[in-house]
Amino acid sequence: MVKALKIDFVSDVVCPWCVIGLKSLETAIANASDVLTADITFQPFELNPDMPPEGENVAEHIARKYGADATRSEGTRDLIRNSAAELGFTMATTRDSRIWNTFDCHRLLHWAALEGRQPQLKMALFTAHFTDQKSLADPEVLVDAAVTAGLDGDAARHVLATGAYIAEVRQEERHWRDMDIHAVPAIIINGKYLITGGQPVAAFEKVLRRIAAEG
Numbered sequence: 001m002v003k004a005l006k007i008d009f010v011s012d013v014v015c016p017w018c019v020i021g022l023k024s025l026e027t028a029i030a031n032a033s034d035v036l037t038a039d040i041t042f043q044p045f046e047l048n049p050d051m052p053p054e055g056e057n058v059a060e061h062i063a064r065k066y067g068a069d070a071t072r073s074e075g076t077r078d079l080i081r082n083s084a085a086e087l088g089f090t091m092a093t094t095r096d097s098r099i100w101n102t103f104d105c106h107r108l109l110h111w112a113a114l115e116g117r118q119p120q121l122k123m124a125l126f127t128a129h130f131t132d133q134k135s136l137a138d139p140e141v142l143v144d145a146a147v148t149a150g151l152d153g154d155a156a157r158h159v160l161a162t163g164a165y166i167a168e169v170r171q172e173e174r175h176w177r178d179m180d181i182h183a184v185p186a187i188i189i190n191g192k193y194l195i196t197g198g199q200p201v202a203a204f205e206k207v208l209r210r211i212a213a214e215g
Contacts, residue, residue, distance in 0.1 A: 003036050003212040010043040010176050010186040013105045013125040013136070016080045016091060020198035021185035022122070023087035028204035036212040041113065042122050043176055044106035044169050045184045051101040053137050059095040083198070090131045100129070100136035103169070108142055110165045110172070112151060120149035 009025070011018035029038045048061075062068050068076070073095065081091040105125050112121040124145035128134045134141045139160045146156035159165065176186075187195040189211055195204065 002034075005036055005038045005208070005211065006190050007038050007040045008043050008188040008191075009040050010045050010181050010188070011184045012045050012047045013102050013122070014099050014129055015047055015184050016084070016093070016130065017198035018185040019089055019091075019126045019130060020080070020083050020087060021187065022126075023084070023089055024199060024201045025187060025204050027087065027201045028208055031201070031205050032208050032212065035209060038208075040119060042109055042118055044109065044172050045176060045181065045186075046102055046106070046173065047184070048099065048101065049103070051099065053101060055098040055100040055135070055137055057095075058093065058097045058099045061099050084130075087201075089126070092131055092133055097133060098135070102136060104139070104142060104160055105136055106169045106173075107163075107165045108146060108156060108159060110169050111156070111159050112146070112149065115151055117149050117151050121146060121151065124148040 007025075009022065011022070025040075029036070048056075059073055062073050077091075077093060077095075081093070084091045109118055109121055109125075112118040125136070125142075127148075128141055128145050129136055136142065139157065142160060143153050143156045147153045179188075183196065185196070185198065189195070189208075193207070193211055195207060
């Protein structure tokens with residue numbers, strides 16, 4: 001019997017390991033399609049809720065937040081770039097890239113879930129940020145991502161301009177913090193099993209098959 005799994009994917013759109021984790025998870029789900037199906041809902045998490053609208057240089061941000069020097073940061077970028085490439089995603093981040101406040105992205109993602117286009121918007125935002133190196137502080141970049149995801153551009157612009165879904169996203173963020181989610185990606189399966197980090201495909205598949213087998 002094929003088992004249906006409910007997956008909450010807690011993440012931020014400026015988190016590179018979240019892209020890797022998602023692509024890896026999607027591959028694992030496809031590999032295990034003989035025993036399971038999965039419905040993924042993307043839940044909001046802000047890595048940098050106090051980030052100003054103008055953003056920050058990513059190398060300076062990592063040095064300030066994590067104390068990483070230039071050599072270590074470059075090594076991490078290479079690892080991320082290669083890991084993403086193996087999963088079919090292009091990371092174009094350099095030491096001159098910027099990181100952004102993502103609250104408006106999460107508001108759009110909340111709306112996209114209501115419209116049935118959340119997975120498409122999630123990937124469009126990842127692509128805008130990591131591949132195309134666009135500013136997530138620019139509302140038109142977010143609108144373009146929404147259109148790419150198959151959503152109505154004017155409706156997306158209205159969501160951004162009116163402050164829609166602020167309360168809903170704040171409530172969701174509090175919920176996951178209260179559930180002791182303090183790092184992303186965090187993948188919660190059937191509200192019971194937690195997997196953290198950008199795991200390899202084989203690791204995800206092993207866990208998914210075990211959960212499916214438990215009935």
